[in-house]
Amino acid sequence: MKNNKKKSYSGKDKKYGQQKNSSKFPDEIVEGSVRAKKHLGQHFLTDETVAEKIANSLTYSGYKNVLEIGPGMGVLTKYVIKKDVDLHVIEIDTESVTYLNDNFPDLQGKIHEKDFLRYDIKEIFGEDAFAIIGNFPYNISTQIVFKTLENRHQIPEFSGMFQKEVAQRIAAPHGNKTYGILSVLTQAFYDVTYLFTVPPGVFNPPPKVDSGVIRLSRKENFTLPCNEALFFRVVKTAFQQRRKTLRNSLKIFQLPDEIREDVVFNERPEQLSTQQFIDLTLKIQPYAI
Known part of the structure:
Protein backbone atom coordinates (compact mmCIF):
# COMPACT_ATOMS: atom_id res chain seq x y z
CA MET A 1 0.00 0.00 0.00
CA LYS A 2 1.06 3.56 -0.61
CA ASN A 3 -0.04 7.00 0.44
CA ASN A 4 -1.91 10.00 -0.85
CA LYS A 5 -3.38 13.27 0.39
CA LYS A 6 -5.50 16.23 -0.75
CA LYS A 7 -5.35 20.02 -1.03
CA SER A 8 -3.36 22.99 -2.05
CA TYR A 9 -0.15 24.75 -1.13
CA SER A 10 0.71 28.42 -0.79
CA GLY A 11 3.37 28.63 -3.47
CA LYS A 12 3.20 27.38 -7.05
CA ASP A 13 4.69 23.95 -7.67
CA LYS A 14 5.31 23.92 -11.41
CA LYS A 15 6.16 20.24 -11.55
CA TYR A 16 2.86 19.07 -10.11
CA GLY A 17 0.68 22.08 -10.92
CA GLN A 18 -0.21 22.58 -7.24
CA GLN A 19 0.17 25.18 -4.57
CA LYS A 20 2.96 24.65 -2.10
CA ASN A 21 2.75 25.24 1.63
CA SER A 22 5.72 26.91 3.31
CA SER A 23 5.11 24.84 6.45
CA LYS A 24 7.43 22.14 7.71
CA PHE A 25 5.42 19.44 5.93
CA PRO A 26 2.44 19.58 3.58
CA ASP A 27 -0.97 19.80 5.21
CA GLU A 28 -2.57 18.09 2.26
CA ILE A 29 -1.45 16.44 -0.95
CA VAL A 30 -3.43 16.61 -4.15
CA GLU A 31 -4.81 13.34 -5.42
CA GLY A 32 -3.33 12.23 -8.71
CA SER A 33 0.01 14.01 -8.40
CA VAL A 34 1.71 10.63 -8.55
CA ARG A 35 0.21 8.04 -10.82
CA ALA A 36 -0.70 4.75 -9.14
CA LYS A 37 1.27 2.00 -10.86
CA LYS A 38 -0.32 -1.42 -11.01
CA HIS A 39 2.99 -3.28 -11.32
CA LEU A 40 4.09 -1.75 -8.01
CA GLY A 41 0.80 -2.65 -6.30
CA GLN A 42 0.10 1.00 -5.52
CA HIS A 43 -3.20 2.03 -3.92
CA PHE A 44 -2.88 5.51 -2.42
CA LEU A 45 -4.47 6.03 0.97
CA THR A 46 -6.71 9.12 0.97
CA ASP A 47 -8.21 9.04 4.46
CA GLU A 48 -6.55 11.36 7.00
CA THR A 49 -8.05 9.62 10.03
CA VAL A 50 -6.76 6.21 8.95
CA LEU A 67 11.80 3.43 8.59
CA GLU A 68 8.69 3.95 6.50
CA ILE A 69 8.36 1.56 3.57
CA GLY A 70 6.58 2.82 0.45
CA PRO A 71 5.58 6.35 1.52
CA LYS A 82 5.80 14.91 13.80
CA LYS A 83 7.01 12.27 16.25
CA ASP A 84 10.24 12.59 18.19
CA VAL A 85 12.12 10.14 15.96
CA ASP A 86 14.68 10.09 13.17
CA LEU A 87 12.49 9.15 10.19
CA HIS A 88 13.86 7.68 6.98
CA VAL A 89 11.69 6.51 4.07
CA ILE A 90 12.42 3.96 1.37
CA GLU A 91 10.57 4.13 -1.94
CA ILE A 92 11.12 2.26 -5.21
CA ASP A 93 8.93 4.56 -7.36
CA THR A 94 10.98 7.37 -8.92
CA GLU A 95 7.94 9.60 -9.37
CA SER A 96 7.07 9.30 -5.68
CA VAL A 97 10.68 10.00 -4.69
CA THR A 98 10.63 13.22 -6.72
CA TYR A 99 7.37 14.23 -5.09
CA LEU A 100 8.68 13.55 -1.59
CA ASN A 101 11.87 15.52 -2.23
CA ASP A 102 9.81 18.47 -3.48
CA ASN A 103 7.34 18.47 -0.61
CA PHE A 104 9.14 17.19 2.49
CA PRO A 105 12.21 19.39 2.99
CA ASP A 106 12.83 17.91 6.45
CA LEU A 107 13.48 14.54 4.81
CA GLN A 108 16.30 15.72 2.56
CA GLY A 109 18.99 13.03 2.62
CA LYS A 110 16.57 10.59 4.27
CA ILE A 111 14.59 9.56 1.19
CA HIS A 112 16.09 6.37 -0.21
CA GLU A 113 15.16 5.31 -3.73
CA LYS A 114 15.70 1.60 -3.15
CA ASP A 115 13.96 -1.77 -3.16
CA PHE A 116 13.50 -2.60 0.52
CA LEU A 117 13.66 -6.33 -0.15
CA ARG A 118 17.09 -6.04 -1.77
CA TYR A 119 18.56 -3.23 0.30
CA ASP A 120 20.95 -3.62 3.23
CA ILE A 121 19.25 -1.48 5.90
CA LYS A 122 22.55 -1.28 7.79
CA GLU A 123 23.52 1.36 5.22
CA ILE A 124 20.95 3.61 6.91
CA PHE A 125 20.98 2.67 10.58
CA GLY A 126 24.12 0.62 11.04
CA GLU A 127 23.48 -1.69 14.00
CA ASP A 128 21.05 0.71 15.72
CA ALA A 129 17.48 -0.29 16.49
CA PHE A 130 14.64 0.97 14.27
CA ALA A 131 10.92 0.45 13.89
CA ILE A 132 9.15 -0.21 10.59
CA ILE A 133 5.88 1.38 9.49
CA GLY A 134 4.04 1.55 6.20
CA ASN A 135 1.09 0.91 3.94
CA THR A 148 11.76 -8.17 9.33
CA LEU A 149 12.16 -11.58 10.97
CA GLU A 150 15.65 -11.89 9.52
CA ASN A 151 16.55 -8.52 11.06
CA ARG A 152 14.55 -8.86 14.27
CA HIS A 153 17.57 -8.11 16.47
CA GLN A 154 17.30 -4.52 15.18
CA ILE A 155 13.52 -4.20 14.86
CA PRO A 156 11.69 -4.03 18.22
CA GLU A 157 8.42 -2.81 16.71
CA PHE A 158 6.60 -2.96 13.39
CA SER A 159 3.24 -1.59 12.30
CA GLY A 160 1.63 -1.60 8.91
CA MET A 161 -1.28 -2.21 6.58
CA PHE A 162 -1.72 -5.47 4.68
CA GLN A 163 -4.44 -7.16 2.72
CA LYS A 164 -6.88 -8.09 5.49
CA GLU A 165 -6.54 -11.81 4.82
CA VAL A 166 -2.76 -11.62 5.25
CA ALA A 167 -3.02 -9.49 8.40
CA GLN A 168 -5.45 -12.00 9.90
CA ARG A 169 -3.16 -14.89 8.96
CA ILE A 170 -0.18 -13.29 10.72
CA ALA A 171 -2.26 -12.72 13.87
CA ALA A 172 -4.17 -16.04 13.78
CA PRO A 173 -4.01 -18.28 16.87
CA HIS A 174 -3.33 -22.00 16.52
CA GLY A 175 -6.43 -23.99 15.72
CA ASN A 176 -7.64 -21.29 13.34
CA LYS A 177 -8.07 -22.27 9.69
CA THR A 178 -5.91 -19.31 8.58
CA TYR A 179 -3.06 -20.24 10.95
CA GLY A 180 0.02 -21.22 8.97
CA ILE A 181 3.71 -20.74 8.31
CA LEU A 182 3.60 -16.94 8.54
CA SER A 183 1.63 -17.12 11.80
CA VAL A 184 4.06 -19.49 13.53
CA LEU A 185 7.29 -17.85 12.40
CA THR A 186 6.13 -14.33 13.21
CA GLN A 187 4.66 -15.28 16.59
CA ALA A 188 7.86 -17.06 17.56
CA PHE A 189 9.58 -13.69 17.84
CA TYR A 190 6.81 -11.06 18.08
CA ASP A 191 3.54 -10.51 19.88
CA VAL A 192 1.03 -9.77 17.11
CA THR A 193 -1.97 -7.47 17.53
CA TYR A 194 -4.64 -7.03 14.85
CA LEU A 195 -5.57 -3.34 15.25
CA PHE A 196 -8.33 -2.44 12.79
CA THR A 197 -9.82 -3.05 9.36
CA VAL A 198 -9.70 -0.52 6.50
CA PRO A 199 -12.34 -0.56 3.70
CA PRO A 200 -11.42 -0.26 0.00
CA GLY A 201 -13.12 3.14 -0.42
CA VAL A 202 -10.36 5.08 1.35
CA PHE A 203 -7.84 4.28 -1.39
CA ASN A 204 -7.26 5.60 -4.88
CA PRO A 205 -7.62 3.40 -6.83
CA PRO A 206 -9.62 1.23 -4.40
CA PRO A 207 -8.43 -2.37 -4.03
CA LYS A 208 -10.92 -5.20 -4.41
CA VAL A 209 -10.53 -6.34 -0.79
CA ASP A 210 -10.43 -4.94 2.73
CA SER A 211 -7.11 -4.11 4.39
CA GLY A 212 -6.00 -4.75 7.94
CA VAL A 213 -3.48 -2.99 10.19
CA ILE A 214 -1.37 -5.02 12.60
CA ARG A 215 1.40 -4.28 15.09
CA LYS A 236 7.47 -25.04 6.53
CA THR A 237 7.59 -28.80 5.92
CA ARG A 242 -1.30 -29.23 6.32
CA ARG A 243 -4.12 -31.77 5.99
CA LYS A 244 -1.83 -34.63 7.00
CA THR A 245 -0.70 -35.52 10.50
CA LEU A 246 2.83 -34.60 11.44
CA ARG A 247 3.73 -38.29 11.39
CA ASN A 248 3.15 -38.23 7.64
CA SER A 249 4.19 -34.68 6.72
CA LEU A 250 7.52 -34.93 8.58
CA LYS A 251 8.58 -38.29 7.11
CA ILE A 252 11.37 -36.48 5.28
CA PHE A 253 13.29 -36.24 8.58
CA GLN A 254 13.48 -40.07 8.80
CA LEU A 255 12.98 -40.06 12.55
CA PRO A 256 13.26 -43.29 14.56
CA ASP A 257 10.00 -45.02 15.44
CA GLU A 258 10.28 -44.28 19.15
CA ILE A 259 10.24 -40.54 18.39
CA ARG A 260 7.42 -40.78 15.86
CA GLU A 261 5.27 -42.56 18.43
CA ASP A 262 5.05 -39.37 20.48
CA VAL A 263 1.41 -38.18 20.59
CA VAL A 264 2.36 -34.83 19.04
CA PHE A 265 2.83 -36.63 15.72
CA ASN A 266 -0.88 -37.44 15.71
CA GLU A 267 -1.66 -33.74 15.31
CA ARG A 268 -2.04 -31.65 12.20
CA PRO A 269 0.19 -28.56 11.97
CA GLU A 270 -2.55 -25.96 12.59
CA GLN A 271 -3.23 -27.61 15.97
CA LEU A 272 0.24 -26.79 17.33
CA SER A 273 1.06 -23.49 19.03
CA THR A 274 4.34 -21.74 18.33
CA GLN A 275 5.75 -23.11 21.60
CA GLN A 276 4.71 -26.63 20.60
CA PHE A 277 6.55 -26.23 17.30
CA ILE A 278 9.63 -25.16 19.26
CA ASP A 279 9.28 -28.22 21.50
CA LEU A 280 8.80 -30.42 18.42
CA THR A 281 11.96 -29.00 16.87
CA LEU A 282 13.87 -29.83 20.06
CA LYS A 283 12.64 -33.44 19.81
CA ILE A 284 13.74 -33.69 16.18
CA GLN A 285 17.02 -31.78 16.58
CA PRO A 286 19.26 -34.67 17.79
CA TYR A 287 18.34 -36.68 14.69
CA ALA A 288 18.29 -33.94 12.07
CA ILE A 289 21.55 -32.08 12.67
Missing part, protein backbone atom coordinates in the same frame (compact mmCIF):
# COMPACT_ATOMS: atom_id res chain seq x y z
CA ALA A 51 -3.31 7.62 8.19
CA GLU A 52 -3.09 9.21 11.63
CA LYS A 53 -4.28 6.03 13.34
CA ILE A 54 -1.54 4.03 11.61
CA ALA A 55 1.07 6.62 12.55
CA ASN A 56 -0.09 6.42 16.18
CA SER A 57 -0.02 2.62 16.22
CA LEU A 58 3.69 2.54 17.06
CA THR A 59 4.66 3.24 20.68
CA TYR A 60 7.84 5.15 19.67
CA SER A 61 9.39 3.82 22.86
CA GLY A 62 12.84 2.30 23.26
CA TYR A 63 14.19 3.42 19.87
CA LYS A 64 14.84 6.67 17.99
CA ASN A 65 14.84 5.48 14.39
CA VAL A 66 11.85 4.72 12.17
CA GLY A 72 4.12 7.23 -1.90
CA MET A 73 2.92 10.82 -1.56
CA GLY A 74 3.44 11.02 2.18
CA VAL A 75 -0.03 10.73 3.72
CA LEU A 76 1.40 8.60 6.53
CA THR A 77 4.78 10.33 6.47
CA LYS A 78 3.30 13.69 7.45
CA TYR A 79 2.08 12.23 10.75
CA VAL A 80 5.14 10.12 11.57
CA ILE A 81 7.47 13.05 10.92
CA PHE A 136 2.58 -2.10 2.23
CA PRO A 137 1.98 -3.18 -1.38
CA TYR A 138 0.03 -6.43 -1.25
CA ASN A 139 2.38 -8.16 -3.67
CA ILE A 140 5.42 -7.92 -1.37
CA SER A 141 3.86 -7.65 2.10
CA THR A 142 4.69 -11.18 3.27
CA GLN A 143 8.26 -10.75 2.01
CA ILE A 144 8.52 -7.57 4.10
CA VAL A 145 7.56 -9.61 7.17
CA PHE A 146 10.12 -12.31 6.42
CA LYS A 147 12.86 -9.69 6.02
CA LEU A 216 4.33 -6.56 15.91
CA SER A 217 6.00 -6.04 19.29
CA ARG A 218 9.21 -8.02 19.70
CA LYS A 219 9.20 -10.48 22.57
CA GLU A 220 11.56 -9.81 25.43
CA ASN A 221 13.28 -13.13 24.77
CA PHE A 222 13.29 -13.36 20.98
CA THR A 223 15.95 -16.04 20.59
CA LEU A 224 14.99 -19.68 20.12
CA PRO A 225 16.12 -22.50 22.40
CA CYS A 226 16.31 -24.75 19.33
CA ASN A 227 18.23 -24.55 16.08
CA GLU A 228 16.62 -21.68 14.14
CA ALA A 229 17.18 -23.05 10.63
CA LEU A 230 15.71 -26.39 11.68
CA PHE A 231 12.73 -24.68 13.31
CA PHE A 232 11.94 -22.84 10.06
CA ARG A 233 12.34 -26.09 8.13
CA VAL A 234 10.05 -28.06 10.46
CA VAL A 235 7.32 -25.42 10.30
CA ALA A 238 4.64 -29.43 8.23
CA PHE A 239 2.39 -26.85 6.57
CA GLN A 240 3.25 -27.93 3.05
CA GLN A 241 0.93 -30.86 3.75
Whole structure:
Protein backbone atom coordinates (compact mmCIF):
# COMPACT_ATOMS: atom_id res chain seq x y z
CA MET A 1 0.00 0.00 0.00
CA LYS A 2 1.06 3.56 -0.61
CA ASN A 3 -0.04 7.00 0.44
CA ASN A 4 -1.91 10.00 -0.85
CA LYS A 5 -3.38 13.27 0.39
CA LYS A 6 -5.50 16.23 -0.75
CA LYS A 7 -5.35 20.02 -1.03
CA SER A 8 -3.36 22.99 -2.05
CA TYR A 9 -0.15 24.75 -1.13
CA SER A 10 0.71 28.42 -0.79
CA GLY A 11 3.37 28.63 -3.47
CA LYS A 12 3.20 27.38 -7.05
CA ASP A 13 4.69 23.95 -7.67
CA LYS A 14 5.31 23.92 -11.41
CA LYS A 15 6.16 20.24 -11.55
CA TYR A 16 2.86 19.07 -10.11
CA GLY A 17 0.68 22.08 -10.92
CA GLN A 18 -0.21 22.58 -7.24
CA GLN A 19 0.17 25.18 -4.57
CA LYS A 20 2.96 24.65 -2.10
CA ASN A 21 2.75 25.24 1.63
CA SER A 22 5.72 26.91 3.31
CA SER A 23 5.11 24.84 6.45
CA LYS A 24 7.43 22.14 7.71
CA PHE A 25 5.42 19.44 5.93
CA PRO A 26 2.44 19.58 3.58
CA ASP A 27 -0.97 19.80 5.21
CA GLU A 28 -2.57 18.09 2.26
CA ILE A 29 -1.45 16.44 -0.95
CA VAL A 30 -3.43 16.61 -4.15
CA GLU A 31 -4.81 13.34 -5.42
CA GLY A 32 -3.33 12.23 -8.71
CA SER A 33 0.01 14.01 -8.40
CA VAL A 34 1.71 10.63 -8.55
CA ARG A 35 0.21 8.04 -10.82
CA ALA A 36 -0.70 4.75 -9.14
CA LYS A 37 1.27 2.00 -10.86
CA LYS A 38 -0.32 -1.42 -11.01
CA HIS A 39 2.99 -3.28 -11.32
CA LEU A 40 4.09 -1.75 -8.01
CA GLY A 41 0.80 -2.65 -6.30
CA GLN A 42 0.10 1.00 -5.52
CA HIS A 43 -3.20 2.03 -3.92
CA PHE A 44 -2.88 5.51 -2.42
CA LEU A 45 -4.47 6.03 0.97
CA THR A 46 -6.71 9.12 0.97
CA ASP A 47 -8.21 9.04 4.46
CA GLU A 48 -6.55 11.36 7.00
CA THR A 49 -8.05 9.62 10.03
CA VAL A 50 -6.76 6.21 8.95
CA ALA A 51 -3.31 7.62 8.19
CA GLU A 52 -3.09 9.21 11.63
CA LYS A 53 -4.28 6.03 13.34
CA ILE A 54 -1.54 4.03 11.61
CA ALA A 55 1.07 6.62 12.55
CA ASN A 56 -0.09 6.42 16.18
CA SER A 57 -0.02 2.62 16.22
CA LEU A 58 3.69 2.54 17.06
CA THR A 59 4.66 3.24 20.68
CA TYR A 60 7.84 5.15 19.67
CA SER A 61 9.39 3.82 22.86
CA GLY A 62 12.84 2.30 23.26
CA TYR A 63 14.19 3.42 19.87
CA LYS A 64 14.84 6.67 17.99
CA ASN A 65 14.84 5.48 14.39
CA VAL A 66 11.85 4.72 12.17
CA LEU A 67 11.80 3.43 8.59
CA GLU A 68 8.69 3.95 6.50
CA ILE A 69 8.36 1.56 3.57
CA GLY A 70 6.58 2.82 0.45
CA PRO A 71 5.58 6.35 1.52
CA GLY A 72 4.12 7.23 -1.90
CA MET A 73 2.92 10.82 -1.56
CA GLY A 74 3.44 11.02 2.18
CA VAL A 75 -0.03 10.73 3.72
CA LEU A 76 1.40 8.60 6.53
CA THR A 77 4.78 10.33 6.47
CA LYS A 78 3.30 13.69 7.45
CA TYR A 79 2.08 12.23 10.75
CA VAL A 80 5.14 10.12 11.57
CA ILE A 81 7.47 13.05 10.92
CA LYS A 82 5.80 14.91 13.80
CA LYS A 83 7.01 12.27 16.25
CA ASP A 84 10.24 12.59 18.19
CA VAL A 85 12.12 10.14 15.96
CA ASP A 86 14.68 10.09 13.17
CA LEU A 87 12.49 9.15 10.19
CA HIS A 88 13.86 7.68 6.98
CA VAL A 89 11.69 6.51 4.07
CA ILE A 90 12.42 3.96 1.37
CA GLU A 91 10.57 4.13 -1.94
CA ILE A 92 11.12 2.26 -5.21
CA ASP A 93 8.93 4.56 -7.36
CA THR A 94 10.98 7.37 -8.92
CA GLU A 95 7.94 9.60 -9.37
CA SER A 96 7.07 9.30 -5.68
CA VAL A 97 10.68 10.00 -4.69
CA THR A 98 10.63 13.22 -6.72
CA TYR A 99 7.37 14.23 -5.09
CA LEU A 100 8.68 13.55 -1.59
CA ASN A 101 11.87 15.52 -2.23
CA ASP A 102 9.81 18.47 -3.48
CA ASN A 103 7.34 18.47 -0.61
CA PHE A 104 9.14 17.19 2.49
CA PRO A 105 12.21 19.39 2.99
CA ASP A 106 12.83 17.91 6.45
CA LEU A 107 13.48 14.54 4.81
CA GLN A 108 16.30 15.72 2.56
CA GLY A 109 18.99 13.03 2.62
CA LYS A 110 16.57 10.59 4.27
CA ILE A 111 14.59 9.56 1.19
CA HIS A 112 16.09 6.37 -0.21
CA GLU A 113 15.16 5.31 -3.73
CA LYS A 114 15.70 1.60 -3.15
CA ASP A 115 13.96 -1.77 -3.16
CA PHE A 116 13.50 -2.60 0.52
CA LEU A 117 13.66 -6.33 -0.15
CA ARG A 118 17.09 -6.04 -1.77
CA TYR A 119 18.56 -3.23 0.30
CA ASP A 120 20.95 -3.62 3.23
CA ILE A 121 19.25 -1.48 5.90
CA LYS A 122 22.55 -1.28 7.79
CA GLU A 123 23.52 1.36 5.22
CA ILE A 124 20.95 3.61 6.91
CA PHE A 125 20.98 2.67 10.58
CA GLY A 126 24.12 0.62 11.04
CA GLU A 127 23.48 -1.69 14.00
CA ASP A 128 21.05 0.71 15.72
CA ALA A 129 17.48 -0.29 16.49
CA PHE A 130 14.64 0.97 14.27
CA ALA A 131 10.92 0.45 13.89
CA ILE A 132 9.15 -0.21 10.59
CA ILE A 133 5.88 1.38 9.49
CA GLY A 134 4.04 1.55 6.20
CA ASN A 135 1.09 0.91 3.94
CA PHE A 136 2.58 -2.10 2.23
CA PRO A 137 1.98 -3.18 -1.38
CA TYR A 138 0.03 -6.43 -1.25
CA ASN A 139 2.38 -8.16 -3.67
CA ILE A 140 5.42 -7.92 -1.37
CA SER A 141 3.86 -7.65 2.10
CA THR A 142 4.69 -11.18 3.27
CA GLN A 143 8.26 -10.75 2.01
CA ILE A 144 8.52 -7.57 4.10
CA VAL A 145 7.56 -9.61 7.17
CA PHE A 146 10.12 -12.31 6.42
CA LYS A 147 12.86 -9.69 6.02
CA THR A 148 11.76 -8.17 9.33
CA LEU A 149 12.16 -11.58 10.97
CA GLU A 150 15.65 -11.89 9.52
CA ASN A 151 16.55 -8.52 11.06
CA ARG A 152 14.55 -8.86 14.27
CA HIS A 153 17.57 -8.11 16.47
CA GLN A 154 17.30 -4.52 15.18
CA ILE A 155 13.52 -4.20 14.86
CA PRO A 156 11.69 -4.03 18.22
CA GLU A 157 8.42 -2.81 16.71
CA PHE A 158 6.60 -2.96 13.39
CA SER A 159 3.24 -1.59 12.30
CA GLY A 160 1.63 -1.60 8.91
CA MET A 161 -1.28 -2.21 6.58
CA PHE A 162 -1.72 -5.47 4.68
CA GLN A 163 -4.44 -7.16 2.72
CA LYS A 164 -6.88 -8.09 5.49
CA GLU A 165 -6.54 -11.81 4.82
CA VAL A 166 -2.76 -11.62 5.25
CA ALA A 167 -3.02 -9.49 8.40
CA GLN A 168 -5.45 -12.00 9.90
CA ARG A 169 -3.16 -14.89 8.96
CA ILE A 170 -0.18 -13.29 10.72
CA ALA A 171 -2.26 -12.72 13.87
CA ALA A 172 -4.17 -16.04 13.78
CA PRO A 173 -4.01 -18.28 16.87
CA HIS A 174 -3.33 -22.00 16.52
CA GLY A 175 -6.43 -23.99 15.72
CA ASN A 176 -7.64 -21.29 13.34
CA LYS A 177 -8.07 -22.27 9.69
CA THR A 178 -5.91 -19.31 8.58
CA TYR A 179 -3.06 -20.24 10.95
CA GLY A 180 0.02 -21.22 8.97
CA ILE A 181 3.71 -20.74 8.31
CA LEU A 182 3.60 -16.94 8.54
CA SER A 183 1.63 -17.12 11.80
CA VAL A 184 4.06 -19.49 13.53
CA LEU A 185 7.29 -17.85 12.40
CA THR A 186 6.13 -14.33 13.21
CA GLN A 187 4.66 -15.28 16.59
CA ALA A 188 7.86 -17.06 17.56
CA PHE A 189 9.58 -13.69 17.84
CA TYR A 190 6.81 -11.06 18.08
CA ASP A 191 3.54 -10.51 19.88
CA VAL A 192 1.03 -9.77 17.11
CA THR A 193 -1.97 -7.47 17.53
CA TYR A 194 -4.64 -7.03 14.85
CA LEU A 195 -5.57 -3.34 15.25
CA PHE A 196 -8.33 -2.44 12.79
CA THR A 197 -9.82 -3.05 9.36
CA VAL A 198 -9.70 -0.52 6.50
CA PRO A 199 -12.34 -0.56 3.70
CA PRO A 200 -11.42 -0.26 0.00
CA GLY A 201 -13.12 3.14 -0.42
CA VAL A 202 -10.36 5.08 1.35
CA PHE A 203 -7.84 4.28 -1.39
CA ASN A 204 -7.26 5.60 -4.88
CA PRO A 205 -7.62 3.40 -6.83
CA PRO A 206 -9.62 1.23 -4.40
CA PRO A 207 -8.43 -2.37 -4.03
CA LYS A 208 -10.92 -5.20 -4.41
CA VAL A 209 -10.53 -6.34 -0.79
CA ASP A 210 -10.43 -4.94 2.73
CA SER A 211 -7.11 -4.11 4.39
CA GLY A 212 -6.00 -4.75 7.94
CA VAL A 213 -3.48 -2.99 10.19
CA ILE A 214 -1.37 -5.02 12.60
CA ARG A 215 1.40 -4.28 15.09
CA LEU A 216 4.33 -6.56 15.91
CA SER A 217 6.00 -6.04 19.29
CA ARG A 218 9.21 -8.02 19.70
CA LYS A 219 9.20 -10.48 22.57
CA GLU A 220 11.56 -9.81 25.43
CA ASN A 221 13.28 -13.13 24.77
CA PHE A 222 13.29 -13.36 20.98
CA THR A 223 15.95 -16.04 20.59
CA LEU A 224 14.99 -19.68 20.12
CA PRO A 225 16.12 -22.50 22.40
CA CYS A 226 16.31 -24.75 19.33
CA ASN A 227 18.23 -24.55 16.08
CA GLU A 228 16.62 -21.68 14.14
CA ALA A 229 17.18 -23.05 10.63
CA LEU A 230 15.71 -26.39 11.68
CA PHE A 231 12.73 -24.68 13.31
CA PHE A 232 11.94 -22.84 10.06
CA ARG A 233 12.34 -26.09 8.13
CA VAL A 234 10.05 -28.06 10.46
CA VAL A 235 7.32 -25.42 10.30
CA LYS A 236 7.47 -25.04 6.53
CA THR A 237 7.59 -28.80 5.92
CA ALA A 238 4.64 -29.43 8.23
CA PHE A 239 2.39 -26.85 6.57
CA GLN A 240 3.25 -27.93 3.05
CA GLN A 241 0.93 -30.86 3.75
CA ARG A 242 -1.30 -29.23 6.32
CA ARG A 243 -4.12 -31.77 5.99
CA LYS A 244 -1.83 -34.63 7.00
CA THR A 245 -0.70 -35.52 10.50
CA LEU A 246 2.83 -34.60 11.44
CA ARG A 247 3.73 -38.29 11.39
CA ASN A 248 3.15 -38.23 7.64
CA SER A 249 4.19 -34.68 6.72
CA LEU A 250 7.52 -34.93 8.58
CA LYS A 251 8.58 -38.29 7.11
CA ILE A 252 11.37 -36.48 5.28
CA PHE A 253 13.29 -36.24 8.58
CA GLN A 254 13.48 -40.07 8.80
CA LEU A 255 12.98 -40.06 12.55
CA PRO A 256 13.26 -43.29 14.56
CA ASP A 257 10.00 -45.02 15.44
CA GLU A 258 10.28 -44.28 19.15
CA ILE A 259 10.24 -40.54 18.39
CA ARG A 260 7.42 -40.78 15.86
CA GLU A 261 5.27 -42.56 18.43
CA ASP A 262 5.05 -39.37 20.48
CA VAL A 263 1.41 -38.18 20.59
CA VAL A 264 2.36 -34.83 19.04
CA PHE A 265 2.83 -36.63 15.72
CA ASN A 266 -0.88 -37.44 15.71
CA GLU A 267 -1.66 -33.74 15.31
CA ARG A 268 -2.04 -31.65 12.20
CA PRO A 269 0.19 -28.56 11.97
CA GLU A 270 -2.55 -25.96 12.59
CA GLN A 271 -3.23 -27.61 15.97
CA LEU A 272 0.24 -26.79 17.33
CA SER A 273 1.06 -23.49 19.03
CA THR A 274 4.34 -21.74 18.33
CA GLN A 275 5.75 -23.11 21.60
CA GLN A 276 4.71 -26.63 20.60
CA PHE A 277 6.55 -26.23 17.30
CA ILE A 278 9.63 -25.16 19.26
CA ASP A 279 9.28 -28.22 21.50
CA LEU A 280 8.80 -30.42 18.42
CA THR A 281 11.96 -29.00 16.87
CA LEU A 282 13.87 -29.83 20.06
CA LYS A 283 12.64 -33.44 19.81
CA ILE A 284 13.74 -33.69 16.18
CA GLN A 285 17.02 -31.78 16.58
CA PRO A 286 19.26 -34.67 17.79
CA TYR A 287 18.34 -36.68 14.69
CA ALA A 288 18.29 -33.94 12.07
CA ILE A 289 21.55 -32.08 12.67
